[in-house]
Amino acid sequence: MKIIIAPDKFKGSLTAEEVVMAISEGIRSFNPEIEVIQFPLADGGDGTAFILTNHFKGELIPINVHDPLFKIIEAVYGYAERIKTAFIEMSAASGLRLVPKEKQNPLYTTTLGTGEMIRDAISRGAERIILGIGGSATNDAGIGMASAIGYIFLDPAGIELKPVGENLEVIYSIKDSNLLFNPSEIDVHIACDVDNPLYGRRGAAYIYGPQKGAEPDTIRKLDKGLRNFAKIVRKKYGKDISRLPGAGAAGGLGAGAVVFLNAHLRSGIELVMDITGFEEELKTADLILTGEGKIDKQTFQGKVIDGVARLAGKYKIPILAVCGDMELKAQELKKHGIIESRSLVNHFGSLEKALKNTRIGIIEITKILLEHYITASP
Numbered sequence: 268m269k270i271i272i273a274p275d276k277f278k279g280s281l282t283a284e285e286v287v288m289a290i291s292e293g294i295r296s297f298n299p300e301i302e303v304i305q306f307p308l309a310d311g312g313d314g315t316a317f318i319l320t321n322h323f324k325g326e327l328i329p330i331n332v333h334d335p336l337f338k339i340i341e342a343v344y345g346y347a348e349r350i351k352t353a354f355i356e357m358s359a360a361s362g363l364r365l366v367p368k369e370k371q372n373p374l375y376t377t378t379l380g381t382g383e384m385i386r387d388a389i390s391r392g393a394e395r396i397i398l399g400i401g402g403s404a405t406n407d408a409g410i411g412m413a414s415a416i417g418y419i420f421l422d423p424a425g426i427e428l429k430p431v432g433e434n435l436e437v438i439y440s441i442k443d444s445n446l447l448f449n450p451s452e453i454d455v456h457i458a459c460d461v462d463n464p465l466y467g468r469r470g471a472a473y474i475y476g477p478q479k480g481a482e483p484d485t486i487r488k489l490d491k492g493l494r495n496f497a498k499i500v501r502k503k504y505g506k507d508i509s510r511l512p513g514a515g516a517a518g519g520l521g522a523g524a525v526v527f528l529n530a531h532l533r534s535g536i537e538l539v540m541d542i543t544g545f546e547e548e549l550k551t552a553d554l555i556l557t558g559e560g561k562i563d564k565q566t567f568q569g570k571v572i573d574g575v576a577r578l579a580g581k582y583k584i585p586i587l588a589v590c591g592d593m594e595l596k597a598q599e600l601k602k603h604g605i606i607e608s609r610s611l612v613n614h615f616g617s618l619e620k621a622l623k624n625t626r627i628g629i630i631e632i633t634k635i636l637l638e639h640y641i642t643a644s645p
Contacts (some may be wrong), residue, residue, distance in 0.1 A: 269302040270294060271549055274558040275571035276314050277591050280625040283307035283318055289626045290556050290589065293633025304548060308571045311458025311535020312401045316354035319397060320345025322543050323352065330387050332360045332380035335404040336370060344384045352395040352542075353388030357381040357517060358402035361411070363479060366404045371480030373406035373472075373489060374433040378520055382415025385528075386447060389416075395454040397542065398524065399535065400517035404479055406432040406471055406489045408496045409523015417446035418527055432518065435492025441503050455528040456542075458535035460569040463515035465508055465522045466493040471515035479518070493519055500526050536574030546578055554640070555579050555586045556633065562610075563594040567603060576603040587636040589629055591621060607636055 272290045276283045287305045294301050309315035320327060325347030334340045345354035358364065360380025363371065385396060405411065410420050411430040419442040420428045428434040463469050472481065472489035481489065496519070497509045506526060508514050513532040514522035524530035540546060549555065557575045559566065567573045572588060579586050580603070588600070588608035600608050611621035611628040621628060 268553045269304065269551060270554045270556055271304040271306055271552040272556045273306045273308050273545070273549075273571070273575050274556070274589075275308055275310065275560075277558075277560040277625060278313075280560065280591065280622060282314060283309060284321070285626070286558060286629060289629035290558070290633050293630040294556075294637065296630065297634045297637045304552065306543075306545060306548060308536070308545070308575070309539055310569060310571050310574070311399045311460060311538060313356065313358065315399045315458065315535065315539060316345045316356045316359075319354040319539065319542070320347065323347035323350055325354070328387070328391075330384060332383040333377065334365045334380055335361050335376035336366060337377065337379070340365065340380070342380060342384060344388065346388060346391060346393065348392070350395070351393055352397060353385070353391075353393040354397050355381070355384050355388065356399040356401075357520065358399070360384055361405050362402045363404040364402065371404065372485065373404065373476055373479045373481050373518060374485055375431050376405045376479075377407055377411030377431050378403070378405050378409055378523070379411035379415050379430060381520070382412035385412065386415050389448050389453060393453070395456070396528075397456050397458070397538065398530070399458045400520050400524075401458075403517035403520060405520065406476060406479065406481070406518035408435055408465070408493060408519030409527060410435070410438075410496075412520065413523060413527040416448065416527070418443050432489050432492060436488065436495045438496060438499050441499060450527065450529050453528065455524065455530035456538055457521060457524050457530050457532045458538050459513040459516045459521050459532040460535050461516050462512040464510055464512070465497055465514035465519055466490050469515070471519045474515065475518060497522070534569055534574075536569060536571055540574055540578065549578055549584065550582055552584055555584055556589070556636070557586060558589040558629075560591040561594065562588065562590045562592070562600070562608060566595070572605075573603075576605065580604045585640070587640060589632045589636065591625070592618065607639055609636060
């Protein structure tokens with residue numbers, strides 16, 4: 268029997284790699300002769316860059332960049348020289364977690380640091396960028412990122428604007444005659460799991476502004492700025508980003524990446540599975556063991572288990588799942604090919620015990636799931 272282990276992280280407890288190791292130990296203790304393929308996954312969120320860097324045997328690159336409030340911090344991204352690819356999480360430089368609660372206001376935050384990581388990667392020879400854009404503190408439509416690579420944003424008087432959300436509504440023109448590289452020569456893919464447009468009631472400011480500290484007046488100002496940005500882009504480049512699905516992701520960074528980097532917006536888990544060749548590995552498996560911290564209604568909306576389940580269904584491969592907590596019924600899971608799933612909370616009887624014993628719980632549940640599966644198999 269060949270089992271492929273393909274979980275996400277258990278957020279706040281174990282990384283995806285640690286979950287894989289625990290499941291592997293559970294399988295070995297059940298039957299050491301089972302062939303195991305270890306394949307930790309991510310959906311484009313936290314940990315994606317680390318997983319992809321490890322997968323391709325790359326290195327982690329520390330770099331000093333500007334945080335959302337223009338302070339110098341150290342951020343880290345991954346780079347795999349063998350495939351000339353950089354793995355970057357914008358939250359490392361432009362994430363909400365970097366801004367104290369009392370200073371959170373997307374009028375004044377920037378994606379400049381994200382652009383600095385991209386610039387550094389390209390200076391090292393990167394020909395492909397994989398960029399995760401979750402957890403942003405920003406609503407600058409990516410003009411901060413763009414300014415780091417040579418774009419200049421001007422007001423009606425021809426004065427250069429600071430690349431923050433507050434200034435989107437006064438952009439009059441864009442200067443791109445001194446870019447540090449040719450965007451058409453770099454292959455950029457954005458892990459994006461939302462379809463929100465750039466502006467309007469479902470846009471970046473109205474949907475995501477409040478969680479970044481924006482008050483109602485601020486939201487209206489930012490939305491007005493995003494509308495102006497779209498108008499200037501259409502005038503300068505002939506691109507209509509007003510209705511582009513995903514343009515509103517990360518405060519409009521989705522739109523900015525398309526405009527300034529010729530980027531492709533893609534589902535995070537599909538992107539990760541594609542570039543790692545997960546489907547080819549999965550084809551030959553007899554069974555899949557997957558999991559995540561919580562299985563709930565969001566699980567099958569582009570999370571790791573969703574991606575694994577869709578591919579497994581294509582090849583009719585059964586799935587077992589382990590999780591920290593479970594909010595879905597067995598019937599719902601079976602619709603997606605998961606024949607059995609167990610949670611640590613149920614296993615230990617409380618969330619507190621589950622959090623204290625995550626690793627050993629995964630080992631024990633893995634053994635139980637395999638025993639049930641083998642017993643039920645014809």
